[in-house]
Amino acid sequence: MSQRQLELTVPRVRARELGLPLGRFKPGKYNAITDVEGVLVGHSTIIRGEGPLRPGHGPVRTGVTAILPNNGNIFMERMNGGGFVLNGAGEVSGMTQLMEWGLVETPLMLTNTMAVGAVSDGVARYLVDRYPGIGDEHDVIIPIVGECDDSWLNDISGRHVRDQHVLEAIQNAKSGPVAEGNVGGGTGMVTCDFKGGIGTSSRKLPEALGGYTLGVLVMSNFGKMHNLRVGGLPVGEFLAEKLKDVRKRGQTYGSIIAVVATDAPLLSHQINRLCKRVALGIGRVGSYAAHGSGEIVVGFSTANIIPRRTQKMVYKLKILLDQRLDPLYEAVMEATEEAILNSMCMAEPMKGVNDNYSPALPLDEVRRFVDACRPIFASVKKRPQQSSAPASRERPVDADKEGEVRLAEALPTAVRGAEGIPYPTRPAPDEAEGSAPGGSSDT
Numbered sequence: 001m002s003q004r005q006l007e008l009t010v011p012r013v014r015a016r017e018l019g020l021p022l023g024r025f026k027p028g029k030y031n032a033i034t035d036v037e038g039v040l041v042g043h044s045t046i047i048r049g050e051g052p053l054r055p056g057h058g059p060v061r062t063g064v065t066a067i068l069p070n071n072g073n074i075f076m077e078r079m080n081g082g083g084f085v086l087n088g089a090g091e092v093s094g095m096t097q098l099m100e101w102g103l104v105e106t107p108l109m110l111t112n113t114m115a116v117g118a119v120s121d122g123v124a125r126y127l128v129d130r131y132p133g134i135g136d137e138h139d140v141i142i143p144i145v146g147e148c149d150d151s152w153l154n155d156i157s158g159r160h161v162r163d164q165h166v167l168e169a170i171q172n173a174k175s176g177p178v179a180e181g182n183v184g185g186g187t188g189m190v191t192c193d194f195k196g197g198i199g200t201s202s203r204k205l206p207e208a209l210g211g212y213t214l215g216v217l218v219m220s221n222f223g224k225m226h227n228l229r230v231g232g233l234p235v236g237e238f239l240a241e242k243l244k245d246v247r248k249r250g251q252t253y254g255s256i257i258a259v260v261a262t263d264a265p266l267l268s269h270q271i272n273r274l275c276k277r278v279a280l281g282i283g284r285v286g287s288y289a290a291h292g293s294g295e296i297v298v299g300f301s302t303a304n305i306i307p308r309r310t311q312k313m314v315y316k317l318k319i320l321l322d323q324r325l326d327p328l329y330e331a332v333m334e335a336t337e338e339a340i341l342n343s344m345c346m347a348e349p350m351k352g353v354n355d356n357y358s359p360a361l362p363l364d365e366v367r368r369f370v371d372a373c374r375p376i377f378a379s380v381k382k383r384p385q386q387s388s389a390p391a392s393r394e395r396p397v398d399a400d401k402e403g404e405v406r407l408a409e410a411l412p413t414a415v416r417g418a419e420g421i422p423y424p425t426r427p428a429p430d431e432a433e434g435s436a437p438g439g440s441s442d443t
Contacts, residue, residue, distance in 0.1 A: 090294015102268025122166025153352025199343025281336025
């Protein structure tokens with residue numbers, strides 16, 4: 001049996017089923033960005049042709065992925081958003097306005113580099129058909145569209161993405177489980193020289209830390225095999241030696257676009273900070289954000305609605321205190337790492353233009369490597385939901401004890417002020433002596 005035939009006989013499973021160490025927080029019901037209420041995901045996948053590249057004719061290995069916040073009603077009822085660019089050799093159209101206004105008001109779309117214009121146009125047509133007042137009664141819109149280069153497998157210059165594919169992705173968007181791997185915008189993507197694509201994961205914080213849900217979806221297309229880390233283990237170095245004769249995509253390093261959603265009540269600057277921590281999750285899998293790569297992150301919070309129409313002068317927002325962001329930072333790093341690994345674990349091997357071949361991540365080899373390292377995991381035993389902070393008899397009252405903490409004890413005002421500065425434990429000397437500044441007493 002050939003290597004390709006063997007790959008096709010091994011069932012694809014998500015990373016969690018390999019028994020990997022994937023962090024201390026639990027995933028949501030679907031372990032997907034759709035665990036955040038109101039977030040929908042849909043795909044349109046285009047696969048046709050084979051053999052030599054004929055620009056404009058194929059082979060075609062590409063598509064579109066749509067992420068719809070607020071059950072698709074994001075134009076009239078907008079949400080707080082933000083983003084972060086780790087390395088900018090890539091593009092997310094609409095991000096300039098997103099960062100300026102801190103608002104998400106269109107679906108978020110993922111596709112290949114040379115289809116950004118077509119997808120943006122398709123979203124514009126969809127929204128204008130749905131809201132005819134755009135450009136007259138309402139302001140103009142700039143759709144949010146992220147891209148990665150799938151030219152190793154796809155006739156990218158042929159620009160095969162059309163309006164119908166954009167509409168199909170949007171109409172297919174739903175809650176629940178999300179298709180991963182060779183689907184939608186991830187159809188022709190490669191990660192660490194293995195087949196990559198779309199991946200997603202989520203985390204549900206304990207009630208003591210707010211009980212918030214956070215989800216990440218990636219279109220993963222970055223990296224080199226020898227840099228790959230799976231659950232923190234140097235699996236890539238091991239596989240690179242075994243697969244040293246496999247032809248790879250050469251000097252292209254690729255890119256990754258990540259989308260973060262959460263129901264935590266965050267302002268734009270807090271979402272920006274959350275998006276920065278996505279970069280740490282990308283790094284966990286082996287990225288060093290190469291010169292020619294684009295690591296771009298977009299995020300939004302579903303907790304507050306900013307209406308497009310209102311007669312009021314102001315609107316009220318719920319806001320999470322900044323010093324309560326740390327659990328979300330850790331959770332988004334974990335979810336990003338797992339989302340990338342899911343994109344690889346669920347992707348099937350693929351042959352594309354000029355018979356370029358992208359093998360699937362060999363899950364049996366990964367299992368064997370993980371099993372060999374399992375005695376190391378077993379030597380570090382933790383209770384479920386236990387904090388990774390060092391134990392101490394003098395731990396502060398607001399220490400991150402997760403499930404061990406009662407909600408009343410988790411309130412930041414019990415220990416810290418709004419800026420995270422401890423309250424004085426005793427009065428200042430002047431106050432103790434009953435005197436005002438300057439040595440004179442109050443009268």
